[in-house]
Amino acid sequence: MTLFWQLVLNGLVAGALYALVAVGFALIFGCTRHFHIAHAGVLATGGYLCFALVDRAGLPILLAGALAIAASTLLGVVILRGVYRPLERRGGEGFVLFLVSLGALILIENTFTLWLGASSVTVDPGEALKDPIRIGSVSLTAMQIGLIVVSFAAFAALMAILVRTSLGKDIRALAANPELVRILGGRPDRIQTAVYALASAIVALAGVYQVADTGMQPGVGTNLIIFAFVAVILGGIGSVGGAFAAAMLLGLLQNVSQLVIPSEWSTSVVFVMFLALITLLPSGLATLKSRRAVVLSATAPDASLPGDALRPATHSGEQA
Amino acid sequence: MRRGTRSGSWKRWLFALIATASLIFVGAACGDDDGDSGGGGDEGGGTVTFAALLPLTGPNAAYGEFQVNGAQMAVDEINAEGGIGGNTKIELVIEDSQAAPEETVTAFNRAYGEHEMPVAISVGSSSILALVPLAEQRKVMLLNGGSQGDELGGASDLLFSTIHLIRNEVAALAPYLVEEGGFKRAAILYIDDDLGRAGKEDFERDFAAAGGEVVASAAHEPGGTDFRSQLANLRDADPDVLFLSTYGEDAHIAVNQTRQLGWDVQLVGPSLVALPNIIRDKDAEGMITTPVQFDPPEEFVAEYEERYGGPPEHPFVGTYYDAVKVAAEAWAYAQENDLGEDGPALAEAVRQIGTFETAFGGEITFDEDGVAARPISIAVVENGKTKVVQEAE
Numbered sequence: 001m002t003l004f005w006q007l008v009l010n011g012l013v014a015g016a017l018y019a020l021v022a023v024g025f026a027l028i029f030g031c032t033r034h035f036h037i038a039h040a041g042v043l044a045t046g047g048y049l050c051f052a053l054v055d056r057a058g059l060p061i062l063l064a065g066a067l068a069i070a071a072s073t074l075l076g077v078v079i080l081r082g083v084y085r086p087l088e089r090r091g092g093e094g095f096v097l098f099l100v101s102l103g104a105l106i107l108i109e110n111t112f113t114l115w116l117g118a119s120s121v122t123v124d125p126g127e128a129l130k131d132p133i134r135i136g137s138v139s140l141t142a143m144q145i146g147l148i149v150v151s152f153a154a155f156a157a158l159m160a161i162l163v164r165t166s167l168g169k170d171i172r173a174l175a176a177n178p179e180l181v182r183i184l185g186g187r188p189d190r191i192q193t194a195v196y197a198l199a200s201a202i203v204a205l206a207g208v209y210q211v212a213d214t215g216m217q218p219g220v221g222t223n224l225i226i227f228a229f230v231a232v233i234l235g236g237i238g239s240v241g242g243a244f245a246a247a248m249l250l251g252l253l254q255n256v257s258q259l260v261i262p263s264e265w266s267t268s269v270v271f272v273m274f275l276a277l278i279t280l281l282p283s284g285l286a287t288l289k290s291r292r293a294v295v296l297s298a299t300a301p302d303a304s305l306p307g308d309a310l311r312p313a314t315h316s317g318e319q320a
Numbered sequence: 321m322r323r324g325t326r327s328g329s330w331k332r333w334l335f336a337l338i339a340t341a342s343l344i345f346v347g348a349a350c351g352d353d354d355g356d357s358g359g360g361g362d363e364g365g366g367t368v369t370f371a372a373l374l375p376l377t378g379p380n381a382a383y384g385e386f387q388v389n390g391a392q393m394a395v396d397e398i399n400a401e402g403g404i405g406g407n408t409k410i411e412l413v414i415e416d417s418q419a420a421p422e423e424t425v426t427a428f429n430r431a432y433g434e435h436e437m438p439v440a441i442s443v444g445s446s447s448i449l450a451l452v453p454l455a456e457q458r459k460v461m462l463l464n465g466g467s468q469g470d471e472l473g474g475a476s477d478l479l480f481s482t483i484h485l486i487r488n489e490v491a492a493l494a495p496y497l498v499e500e501g502g503f504k505r506a507a508i509l510y511i512d513d514d515l516g517r518a519g520k521e522d523f524e525r526d527f528a529a530a531g532g533e534v535v536a537s538a539a540h541e542p543g544g545t546d547f548r549s550q551l552a553n554l555r556d557a558d559p560d561v562l563f564l565s566t567y568g569e570d571a572h573i574a575v576n577q578t579r580q581l582g583w584d585v586q587l588v589g590p591s592l593v594a595l596p597n598i599i600r601d602k603d604a605e606g607m608i609t610t611p612v613q614f615d616p617p618e619e620f621v622a623e624y625e626e627r628y629g630g631p632p633e634h635p636f637v638g639t640y641y642d643a644v645k646v647a648a649e650a651w652a653y654a655q656e657n658d659l660g661e662d663g664p665a666l667a668e669a670v671r672q673i674g675t676f677e678t679a680f681g682g683e684i685t686f687d688e689d690g691v692a693a694r695p696i697s698i699a700v701v702e703n704g705k706t707k708v709v710q711e712a713e
Contacts (some may be wrong), residue, residue, distance in 0.1 A: 118384075119382045132579075134582060141580050217569060
């Protein structure tokens with residue numbers, strides 16, 4: 001039984017990390033239909049910059065982490081305004097935008113590789129955060145507990161913004177029908193900027209955790225975002241709550257399955273479950289959502305405005 | 321209107337800049353080299369190309385730096401004396417293999433497409449096994465200085481390893497654990513590739529033969545970052561020792577996460593785990609290992625420090641230095657004895673020469689499987705260093 005609970009806790013830790021990546025990706029995709037794979041680069045920026053500020057500039061880790069998150073947030077906004085927007089203005093979207101996003105990810109990762117080297121870099125958060133804390137017969141580190149708390153807190157804050165603030169209403173409205181938002185005098189460009197800033201800040205938290213836990217190395221962000229993709233699709237495209245729940249489920253399944261299945265198959269189990277669930281629930285977990293769930297999907301019954309699930313080619317944050 | 325045009329203009333430039341930079345960075349990450357000579361050696365002088373397909377990026381880049389440094393130093397030493405035989409310079413073409421099979425094959429094809437080299441130096445058990453059919457088809461001699469997967473022994477007549485295999489280390493380690501350490505129950509965490517599985521199978525066999533029992537084993541994926549659930553599973557089997565059949569950053573993560581679970585088990589690992597940064601980590605204190613003893617002559621250390629600004633911390637410096645020297649000596653021998661200039665000719669030269677000088681001091685001899693025998697001692701990590709507790713026999 002001890003082993004079971006240890007695996008559950010490990011699954012929660014893994015799920016919390018996936019969730020920090022997945023909710024931002026779901027938010028961006030639901031609101032803008034941008035397949036923002038460079039989100040992995042924003043994560044890497046959070047981790048690598050935190051390392052650079054601690055190791056090269058000698059800053060304390062908390063300050064370095066905060067600055068890294070701020071810089072990553074800015075990077076997310078710059079990618080939107082400096083890369084995606086001009087592309088969309090010229091009619092680029094869908095697969096073209098995905099390729100550009102992939103190029104941006106490669107550029108970001110290789111910039112850090114050239115700057116900081118290809119070896120794993122890590123920030124020492126201090127013994128107190130790395131030493132095991134026993135909870136009965138199981139144990140976690142303070143950092144892992146912190147990750148779970150931060151992940152749930154970030155999700156709760158994001159949901160509060162989406163449900164209770166005027167910005168949240170704007171985001172949901174833009175997700176449902178961008179043309180109508182424009183007609184009614186809204187500013188889609190500003191709303192999209194806010195979406196990218198929120199998502200980038202959240203994913204940068206994952207980057208900072210990663211560099212302090214196991215270290216950053218080229219490709220870490222990409223590995224995480226693959227699970228985020230699965231969580232977003234499994235959760236129901238555009239559903240922030242669904243993405244969070246699915247990410248947690250993936251983490252738990254990947255770890256708890258090792259009770260009965262050899263560990264080398266644990267990742268395969270995740271994808272088999274994904275195929276099975278998506279066959280049974282083609283719209284993902286969002287179809288099981290509660291009435292309070294926020295779905296940034298044009299087809300969501302609780303969306304603020306009617307809209308089109310398949311966004312037209314002119315979907316853009318730019319003012320007409 | 322004017323403002324809009326200017327805005328569009330700078331964004332066009334931004335696009336162009338990103339696109340150009342992407343291409344440059346992709347090229348840099350792929351380890352493109354600016355080698356300019358093609359083909360093998362020219363009779364009566366010229367150059368001969370050796371390809372070094374080594375991990376410059378990825379989780380094994382920590383090893384790659386030592387490997388490239390060792391190989392490059394040997395090439396520069398030979399060329400400073402006028403080249404092989406005083407007249408044939410070596411051009412070392414370095415390509416990033418990431419020590420992964422697909423990337424290594426790509427790197428081989430890239431190098432061969434430009435240079436048709438007779439020698440390729442590489443690493444990664446799965447990667448080298450993937451290269452074997454290509455090398456045989458294109459008549460390229462393969463040299464391995466860092467991988468210890470058992471399948472490499474005798475995998476090809478064209479393959480030589482300047483480092484012993486993991487079976488040799490486990491054969492010394494397993495009896496020591498049972499007879500000297502008194503450990504009877506072992507668990508294994510292994511990386512899910514050819515080398516990791518070879519280490520697992522060797523340990524299962526030799527530990528049982530010595531009177532112990534392997535009570536659990538678990539795999540982790542290469543390049544993974546979270547092995548805590550595998551470790552929790554292994555802890556549940558209550559072993560006396562945990563044998564780590566893994567390497568690179570993965571090995572470091574495994575050591576750290578074992579302790580983060582609050583698990584105080586005796587750690588054991590082959591030389592793959594004896595990386596300098598792991599040995600310096602307090603989580604590795606007390607670990608039993610079989611480090612490849614590398615105590616090069618003072619002149620070697622001084623030259624290395626002058627070139628790279630630090631001591632040659634890892635034996636891969638020596639094994640890859642040796643790989644270049646072996647290939648160079650084989651080239652000279654093949655020329656002198658009219659054996660030819662291609663890989664099979666060089667491999668035949670290696671077999672005929674038999675014994676080579678090594679940067680480790682002394683000599684190495686390749687056995688019938690093409691593997692160089694080196695002495696294996698057993699050590700314990702103490703205060704960030706390895707302390708030999710059983711000398712090599």
